Amino acid sequence: MSIFLFSDFGAGDLYVGQVKAVLGRCAPGVTSIDLLHDAPAFNVRAGAHLLAALAGQLPPDSVVFAVVDPGVGGSRKAAVMEADGRYFVGPDNGLLSVVAARGLQRRFWHIAWRPDRLSDSFHGRDLFAPVAAWIAGGAFPGPKLAPVPGLDVDLGGEDLAEIIYIDHYGNAMTGLQGSTLARDARLVSAHRHLEYARVFSEVPGGQAFWHENSIGLAEIALNGGSAARELGLEVGQHIMAVVSG
Amino acid sequence: MSIFLFSDFGAGDLYVGQVKAVLGRCAPGVTSIDLLHDAPAFNVRAGAHLLAALAGQLPPDSVVFAVVDPGVGGSRKAAVMEADGRYFVGPDNGLLSVVAARGLQRRFWHIAWRPDRLSDSFHGRDLFAPVAAWIAGGAFPGPKLAPVPGLDVDLGGEDLAEIIYIDHYGNAMTGLQGSTLARDARLVSAHRHLEYARVFSEVPGGQAFWHENSIGLAEIALNGGSAARELGLEVGQHIMAVVSG
Amino acid sequence: MSIFLFSDFGAGDLYVGQVKAVLGRCAPGVTSIDLLHDAPAFNVRAGAHLLAALAGQLPPDSVVFAVVDPGVGGSRKAAVMEADGRYFVGPDNGLLSVVAARGLQRRFWHIAWRPDRLSDSFHGRDLFAPVAAWIAGGAFPGPKLAPVPGLDVDLGGEDLAEIIYIDHYGNAMTGLQGSTLARDARLVSAHRHLEYARVFSEVPGGQAFWHENSIGLAEIALNGGSAARELGLEVGQHIMAVVSG
Numbered sequence: 001m002s003i004f005l006f007s008d009f010g011a012g013d014l015y016v017g018q019v020k021a022v023l024g025r026c027a028p029g030v031t032s033i034d035l036l037h038d039a040p041a042f043n044v045r046a047g048a049h050l051l052a053a054l055a056g057q058l059p060p061d062s063v064v065f066a067v068v069d070p071g072v073g074g075s076r077k078a079a080v081m082e083a084d085g086r087y088f089v090g091p092d093n094g095l096l097s098v099v100a101a102r103g104l105q106r107r108f109w110h111i112a113w114r115p116d117r118l119s120d121s122f123h124g125r126d127l128f129a130p131v132a133a134w135i136a137g138g139a140f141p142g143p144k145l146a147p148v149p150g151l152d153v154d155l156g157g158e159d160l161a162e163i164i165y166i167d168h169y170g171n172a173m174t175g176l177q178g179s180t181l182a183r184d185a186r187l188v189s190a191h192r193h194l195e196y197a198r199v200f201s202e203v204p205g206g207q208a209f210w211h212e213n214s215i216g217l218a219e220i221a222l223n224g225g226s227a228a229r230e231l232g233l234e235v236g237q238h239i240m241a242v243v244s245g
Numbered sequence: 246m247s248i249f250l251f252s253d254f255g256a257g258d259l260y261v262g263q264v265k266a267v268l269g270r271c272a273p274g275v276t277s278i279d280l281l282h283d284a285p286a287f288n289v290r291a292g293a294h295l296l297a298a299l300a301g302q303l304p305p306d307s308v309v310f311a312v313v314d315p316g317v318g319g320s321r322k323a324a325v326m327e328a329d330g331r332y333f334v335g336p337d338n339g340l341l342s343v344v345a346a347r348g349l350q351r352r353f354w355h356i357a358w359r360p361d362r363l364s365d366s367f368h369g370r371d372l373f374a375p376v377a378a379w380i381a382g383g384a385f386p387g388p389k390l391a392p393v394p395g396l397d398v399d400l401g402g403e404d405l406a407e408i409i410y411i412d413h414y415g416n417a418m419t420g421l422q423g424s425t426l427a428r429d430a431r432l433v434s435a436h437r438h439l440e441y442a443r444v445f446s447e448v449p450g451g452q453a454f455w456h457e458n459s460i461g462l463a464e465i466a467l468n469g470g471s472a473a474r475e476l477g478l479e480v481g482q483h484i485m486a487v488v489s490g
Numbered sequence: 491m492s493i494f495l496f497s498d499f500g501a502g503d504l505y506v507g508q509v510k511a512v513l514g515r516c517a518p519g520v521t522s523i524d525l526l527h528d529a530p531a532f533n534v535r536a537g538a539h540l541l542a543a544l545a546g547q548l549p550p551d552s553v554v555f556a557v558v559d560p561g562v563g564g565s566r567k568a569a570v571m572e573a574d575g576r577y578f579v580g581p582d583n584g585l586l587s588v589v590a591a592r593g594l595q596r597r598f599w600h601i602a603w604r605p606d607r608l609s610d611s612f613h614g615r616d617l618f619a620p621v622a623a624w625i626a627g628g629a630f631p632g633p634k635l636a637p638v639p640g641l642d643v644d645l646g647g648e649d650l651a652e653i654i655y656i657d658h659y660g661n662a663m664t665g666l667q668g669s670t671l672a673r674d675a676r677l678v679s680a681h682r683h684l685e686y687a688r689v690f691s692e693v694p695g696g697q698a699f700w701h702e703n704s705i706g707l708a709e710i711a712l713n714g715g716s717a718a719r720e721l722g723l724e725v726g727q728h729i730m731a732v733v734s735g
Contacts, residue, residue, distance in 0.1 A: 002511070002514050004507065004511070005507075010412065010413035010414075010502075011256060011257075011501060011502035012255075012256035012257060012282065012283045012413070012501075012502060013281075013283070013412050013413045014280065014281040014295075014299065014410070014412065014460075015412075016279070017249065017250075017278050017279050017280035017281060017299075018280070018299070018302050018459075018460075020278045020279075021247070021249070021278060021280075021302060021303060021304065024247050024276060024278065025304055031514060033507050033510045033511060033514065034506070034507050034510075035504065035507035035508070035511075036503075036504040036507060037502065038413075038502045038503070041413070041414055042414075042469070050504075054504065054507075054508070057508050057511060057615075058511060059511070059515055070445075070469075071446060072444070072445075073443070073444030073445065073446060074444070074446040119458075119459040120443055120444045120456070120459075121444060121445070121456070121458060121459050122458075122459035125302075125459065126459075165504070167500065167503050167504065167505075168500035168502070168503045168528075168531070169500075169531055198563070198610055199562070199563030199564070199610045199611060200560075200562075200563065200611070201561060201563060201564040211610070211611070213609075213611060213612075214508075214609040214610075214611050214612035214615065214616075215504075215508075224532070224560075255657065255658035255659075256501060256502075257500075257501035257502060257527065257528045257658070258526075258528070258657050258658045259525065259526040259540075259544065259655070259657065259705075260657075261524070262494065262495075262523050262524050262525035262526060262544075263525070263544070263547050263704075263705075265523045265524075266492070266494070266523060266525075266547060266548060266549065269492050269521060269523065270549055283658075286658070286659055287659075287714070315690075315714075316691060317689070317690075318688070318689030318690065318691060319689065319691040364703075364704040365688055365689045365701070365704075366689060366690070366701070366703060366704050367703075367704035370547075370704065371704075
């Protein structure tokens, strides 16, 4: 059993190691795998759509620690969700809700348990990590959870017509699922109309296009360079899909 | 048993993997966890205070590989330290000395052993990693070590009134322990007076404040943005704590 | 047994975790170690020389997942190579060929197998990861491979007189092997003549020099600062070695 980690804690920063120290203590022998720790900081909506795309790649019985938590220390609840066999542990602030809305079989809990020592700013380490570890270790902490009918914050399962992530190559992922877009659709961003290509090598060097990327999202890319830099793309920019003719 | 890694080797750079290759060879089955590899480069003093704050989060029998080593290849000694049950392996250049000064039960050794092949610039891989691995694997390499009464370089256990680390959100950690500061104290940096708040959500958006962070340090933060960028903060800047009244 | 990962996928990006999810599914219990994920993007030649230098540090029976793959989705073949006991899995685009040219005992295969679901842009996850995992797990997938006499793309084993990598300290690694350079040779880059020093501490602060680094490459460094920034060095720049006298 593996725990997959998704957060905005920063891959190079000092937070992830502290989470893993707790996971290792609460679930010895369980492997943790970093999915992404550079989700757009504080951006719950972008994170929710990225998480939904990535979750589809994971084994059916995965446990996912998912924390983008700008409201930590405030009144948002802490949640556990089971969606089609996968368990998700994180804040009830919308982050888990796109996965939820697209799932078929779902169950929800709020975390009633509090650790003896709960920091004000790092529930990832103090609250979510132990709960995720217990689930991954095979000891579902039922008595520490309260079943609830749904999440408090629900962003819905609809596509998001925005840029939600820019990778280090400069490819700009949108919240539009590639499976829902006709191949003759154009993506429009900042007055640029971009056509579909299956792979980078199908377009001339330096030309921008859109394709369905490896996690199923429509992505703006550029053969041999950074689409984000060349086109001035940023997370949060609106994208329009236009069907020709 | 886990080995925790703390260094300035760069989380994305090609050094950490080489260290882990050695750890895996010398201690198969021991897990290594990256605490931080982007400690301020070459900055032993900042690293020593960060390490002391992070070490408090670790299980009591941890082994910590701690290497910020600008003098590698020179005359500084290589050290092993036991402090209150935790083992630390790294250069005797001050890096381990804040942990030492704040510890109760301490023992110290210099590493007399040298590997057959010792590079001039990467003792982390060639010297410290094997020693840390042997300790974590349960085979304390006593005959390879020489007991010493203390470390050669001692920075002391006092707080450090400086910025010692800036995280990727832009929060600026100081070397002041939050437990030693009255909550009505102000932190002064570059002529800005900052008041205390418990959590981000207690201050208006865009306002800077200080709080005790999740590793016990006084930290300058800003609700909804980067304190470092807004206030022009950098590692090494002096911070003054002023008690009101 | 460990799988070592070498790529340009970005250490902080969302690709490596997906690879590890596949490795964990196809070879439970096999440890994966990140050697480098910030190899110069799309730069097969620099990657090939870096990989050859790093591979020399690995245990003799290692499995190496090596993917810098700008032609993914095009016509390049997928390869498995055994070189002196180590297995390499990656694209046949030159990336493995410097290791090959410098090896003594080599065997080569093209990967005939295709997974049920093969993305156009991420063969690292869909094709190379399962094959690497099977090999590391002890089940060499012979029936899925076709033996070939050599690689399609061969860059040769000669040194490369260029900067191939700049680390986060600002040290600039060249494709020149330190063992082939006389210690009185000078490296010339952008009209600067740099002399040899064994370690940083042998030169005055702020002075640039070259040394043989910990993976055996001639590297341009600067005591107490970033050689790359001070000298304006970039990956791809030509380096000339001049023997005095």
